[in-house]
Amino acid sequence: MKSVKKNWRADDLAVPQVRSMRAYVPGMQPEGGGWIKLNTNELPYEPSPSVATAVAEEVARLRLYPNPTSRALREFLAQKHGVSPDEVFFGNGCDEILAVLMRVFAGGGFAAGMSQPSYTLYPVLAKIQDAAMETIPFPRNMVLPVEKIAASKANLFLLTSPNAPTGVEFAYADIRRAAEGFSGVFVIDETYADFASDNCVRLLKELPNVVIARSMSKSYGLAGARAGYALASAEIIALMDKVRDSYNVSRLDQAVALAALRDEPYHARLIAKILETRASFLKALRERNIFVHESGGNFVFAEPSSPSQKPGAATARSCYEFLKENRILVRYFPDDALTDSFLRISIGLPEDMLRLLEVLDTWRKNA
Numbered sequence: 001m002k003s004v005k006k007n008w009r010a011d012d013l014a015v016p017q018v019r020s021m022r023a024y025v026p027g028m029q030p031e032g033g034g035w036i037k038l039n040t041n042e043l044p045y046e047p048s049p050s051v052a053t054a055v056a057e058e059v060a061r062l063r064l065y066p067n068p069t070s071r072a073l074r075e076f077l078a079q080k081h082g083v084s085p086d087e088v089f090f091g092n093g094c095d096e097i098l099a100v101l102m103r104v105f106a107g108g109g110f111a112a113g114m115s116q117p118s119y120t121l122y123p124v125l126a127k128i129q130d131a132a133m134e135t136i137p138f139p140r141n142m143v144l145p146v147e148k149i150a151a152s153k154a155n156l157f158l159l160t161s162p163n164a165p166t167g168v169e170f171a172y173a174d175i176r177r178a179a180e181g182f183s184g185v186f187v188i189d190e191t192y193a194d195f196a197s198d199n200c201v202r203l204l205k206e207l208p209n210v211v212i213a214r215s216m217s218k219s220y221g222l223a224g225a226r227a228g229y230a231l232a233s234a235e236i237i238a239l240m241d242k243v244r245d246s247y248n249v250s251r252l253d254q255a256v257a258l259a260a261l262r263d264e265p266y267h268a269r270l271i272a273k274i275l276e277t278r279a280s281f282l283k284a285l286r287e288r289n290i291f292v293h294e295s296g297g298n299f300v301f302a303e304p305s306s307p308s309q310k311p312g313a314a315t316a317r318s319c320y321e322f323l324k325e326n327r328i329l330v331r332y333f334p335d336d337a338l339t340d341s342f343l344r345i346s347i348g349l350p351e352d353m354l355r356l357l358e359v360l361d362t363w364r365k366n367a
């Protein structure tokens with residue numbers, strides 16, 4: 001008879017890919033006050049005031065299950081983007097969109113692909129599906145490797161545009177060429193598109209293999225709510241609906257997301273404020289001869305240096321640590337030669353950026 005032995009370990013029973021995988025490490029969420037938090041690209045502003053009203057009203061209905069398809073949201077977003085409601089999927093954050101796509105199109109011998117550097121959750125999601133992940137490195141100038149992507153044999157390709165963590169925006173024509181040449185499902189993670197000069201929604205009308213993934217965490221100031229969506233052909237959306245949780249978005253999250261989407265003027269003001277702060281922060285870094293990529297996101301990717309310290313991994317780490325000692329949190333990605341001399345800095349309040357520059361100047365004098 002089979003029985004539970006003394007040395008029984010759950011670890012021995014986990015499927016091999018889970019047993020050997022490393023979990024995604026989210027940016028630090030510090031306890032206690034006094035921090036300037038520029039490490040996870042959250043907005044420094046509150047969401048639309050109509051969100052609070054929507055939550056208060058929804059509380060009375062919390063005993064009831066939510067609408068299983070987030071129907072009102074799909075209808076609103078279809079209007080907003082000029083597609084039909086069956087071409088919209090609503091999810092528990094963009095992360096769920098990515099996980100669902102990975103579940104449908106990767107694993108069981110089907111590989112996923114991504115460009116590198118990019119969102120570090122992608123390889124984790126591939127690993128959960130036991131899918132191989134093909135990575136295509138960017139050249140140092142971060143120009144999109146169109147031919148290499150088009151030639152990839154992956155079943156599902158994930159492109160972050162504007163890119164994270166670099167902030168670099170890719171030309172529509174280049175993305176189009178990569179997607180058109182690629183034979184699998186081509187996902188464009190447009191989490192940061194609201195801060196960019198262009199996006200790829202119109203590509204949906206041209207190519208059947210494109211999926212646009214969006215998040216409401218960053219540009220709507222709703223990271224704490226968990227809301228994101230996908231636009232794709234009705235066929236792709238139907239496949240995604242097969243494998244999601246049946247009630248994947250809570251009543252509160254649906255109400256919050258709809259209220260925020262309906263207050264478009266407020267959203268436009270949030271974006272305008274971030275773009276203004278981003279422009280002056282970029283200028284301030286360049287005045288200090290610090291290399292920084294042009295950014296289409298609510299963050300910048302800067303390569304710290306000082307008159308006595310050349311850019312490099314040790315310099316970036318020293319700057320990161322100095323900022324942290326001064327209670328300013330930014331994000332450092334030491335595991336890749338394309339990112340280890342840079343820091344990713346979210347755009348916060350104008351005064352947050354001034355404080356950061358002040359601490360940076362102290363570091364530059366003493367580094």
Ligand SMILES: *Cc1c(COP(=O)(O)O)cnc(C)c1O
Binds near residue numbers: 093094214216223226
């Ligand atoms: C933040 C981020 C996400 C996650 O979005 P959520 O809606 O919070 O799940 C997805 N993709 C990229 C590139 C991100 O930076």
